Amino acid sequence: MEGCFSVLRRWTPLTMLPLILKEKLLAMSMFSLGLGAVGVAIAGIFLANTDFCLTDAEQATLEYLENADLRTIGDEEKMFKARTLWAKSGAVVMAVRRPG
Numbered sequence: 729m730e731g732c733f734s735v736l737r738r739w740t741p742l743t744m745l746p747l748i749l750k751e752k753l754l755a756m757s758m759f760s761l762g763l764g765a766v767g768v769a770i771a772g773i774f775l776a777n778t779d780f781c782l783t784d785a786e787q788a789t790l791e792y793l794e795n796a797d798l799r800t801i802g803d804e805e806k807m808f809k810a811r812t813l814w815a816k817s818g819a820v821v822m823a824v825r826r827p828g
Contacts, residue, residue: 775781794811813819 794809794814796810797807798810798813800806
């Protein structure tokens with residue numbers, strides 16, 4: 729008879745309390761991790777799509793543009809400075825290939 733009561737004594741509300749707290753702690757931990765992951769994802773998307781952390785572009789000076797080497801497109805390739813084209817026609821059109 730003592731065996732039956734010992735089983736009942738083991739599952740009293742006071743002995744169940746640590747199990748309930750462990751479940752609540754686990755749920756709270758999972759919620760915190762999930763919330764942190766969502767926050768990191770939002771921050772990553774924000775930083776990837778904005779120029780918040782990039783440096784500002786530097787404006788090219790007229791001297792730098794005058795000394796730029798231009799190449800013709802076509803069968804025979806010629807190279808000349810941009811200032812010669814500016815002196816002849818008054819306009820310079822440049823196509824710039826970005827590195828990378």
